[in-house]
Amino acid sequence: MDRRQKKTRSAIFSAFIELLDKKDYGKISVQEIIDEADVGRATFYMHFETKDFLLKALCEELFEHILDCSNGKSGNHSHYSSCKRQCGAFSHLFEHLKENDDNLLKLLSSRNNELFVSYFKENLNKMVEEQVEFANKIDKLMPKEFIVNHISATFVDTVMWWIKGGKKESTDTMVGYFYALLDGIIK
Amino acid sequence: MDRRQKKTRSAIFSAFIELLDKKDYGKISVQEIIDEADVGRATFYMHFETKDFLLKALCEELFEHILDCSNGKSGNHSHYSSCKRQCGAFSHLFEHLKENDDNLLKLLSSRNNELFVSYFKENLNKMVEEQVEFANKIDKLMPKEFIVNHISATFVDTVMWWIKGGKKESTDTMVGYFYALLDGIIK
DNA sequence: TAATATATTGAACACATTGTTCAAAAGGAG
DNA sequence: CTCCTTTTGAACAATGTGTTCAATATATTA
Numbered sequence: 001m002d003r004r005q006k007k008t009r010s011a012i013f014s015a016f017i018e019l020l021d022k023k024d025y026g027k028i029s030v031q032e033i034i035d036e037a038d039v040g041r042a043t044f045y046m047h048f049e050t051k052d053f054l055l056k057a058l059c060e061e062l063f064e065h066i067l068d069c070s071n072g073k074s075g076n077h078s079h080y081s082s083c084k085r086q087c088g089a090f091s092h093l094f095e096h097l098k099e100n101d102d103n104l105l106k107l108l109s110s111r112n113n114e115l116f117v118s119y120f121k122e123n124l125n126k127m128v129e130e131q132v133e134f135a136n137k138i139d140k141l142m143p144k145e146f147i148v149n150h151i152s153a154t155f156v157d158t159v160m161w162w163i164k165g166g167k168k169e170s171t172d173t174m175v176g177y178f179y180a181l182l183d184g185i186i187k
Numbered sequence: 188m189d190r191r192q193k194k195t196r197s198a199i200f201s202a203f204i205e206l207l208d209k210k211d212y213g214k215i216s217v218q219e220i221i222d223e224a225d226v227g228r229a230t231f232y233m234h235f236e237t238k239d240f241l242l243k244a245l246c247e248e249l250f251e252h253i254l255d256c257s258n259g260k261s262g263n264h265s266h267y268s269s270c271k272r273q274c275g276a277f278s279h280l281f282e283h284l285k286e287n288d289d290n291l292l293k294l295l296s297s298r299n300n301e302l303f304v305s306y307f308k309e310n311l312n313k314m315v316e317e318q319v320e321f322a323n324k325i326d327k328l329m330p331k332e333f334i335v336n337h338i339s340a341t342f343v344d345t346v347m348w349w350i351k352g353g354k355k356e357s358t359d360t361m362v363g364y365f366y367a368l369l370d371g372i373i374k
Numbered sequence: 375t376a377a378t379a380t381a382t383t384g385a386a387c388a389c390a391t392t393g394t395t396c397a398a399a400a401g402g403a404g
Numbered sequence: 405c406t407c408c409t410t411t412t413g414a415a416c417a418a419t420g421t422g423t424t425c426a427a428t429a430t431a432t433t434a
Contacts, residue, residue, distance in 0.1 A: 003402070005409095005410075031391070039411085040412040041393090041413070043411055045394075141367050146348060149344065150368055157344070180328050189381070191381050217421070229384075
């Protein structure tokens, strides 16, 4: 990829994240992104069809990174040792949120985040399908995709509750709450 | 309230609901609402500051009605007999959704519904706080508001999953799923 | 009914945002 | 150096927003 393209793309991403820190997704205009990124108007539209596509692209980069981590493809995470459960992927995700090394938190914290949340759930669903085993009883009571959906949704809701309350609880506490909610559902 | 005001207000509400049936909330313009309602531009802004305030007003009317029903203040519901559980409020809500006698479903089905969903959860939280008793164990493990939030969120997520899948399951089935998810959490 | 108060109307307004187009300029690759 | 691609900024039409105003229509009350 052309060095110029990389530079532009990354400038737009940075500007976008910067703005998300200050105001709601829905209230950010393309003009503002352009100004913050210091990039020509035509250039923005060369790279992204609309603002929604920009978000989508950002999400894809983000989740690719996080899911790679969860699958252990990148072993440089010091908190790996704290994964005690069979499906420690959730602890792992919480650590990501705590460390704020990616921009998950900013995106989750901003209002008008429903587009982002839906991407988040989509990707969580994939992860849950691959990595989580259900308790025996529940498995026969209802469709598998419904359970998968519930687990992902519960995770997102738990995180959102945590964020809204100012993140006062430790991640360990929150992971504990999370698994308690899913007692009898996750094996 | 002036007869003219009532008429205008109701025309705007009707137009709004009509449009929600056809397209996403986020893509409906005030202009369209005005045209559909056959009302002057200035009149719309006389009644509602913005489109978001219109949605808020609609939600308030909607939930007032539904919560009144759930509290038994209006006894003309034939499906009251089907409430078998201590907290039959959820069955009751599902029946509302099934019958589609209010516009809950339309609002939940449209995309860009995050504003509406947040109002929905807010009102559900109130209801859960008043009407639902928790299982003994869980009560000591985590904060009450966290549990309340989980119950409301689970209900919304269950309904959303049902809607997205085309509402193939019966409401009884869905209520069964819902309570199964909350086994050990609700008394 | 008549007088008074209030609501509606539609046009015009300034302003913001969107997404496109184009020719000139700048930057990379070979 | 030369060719190819990207960036640039200005200009554009189209759409939407929220306000203002004077004329008109409709309630309310006496």
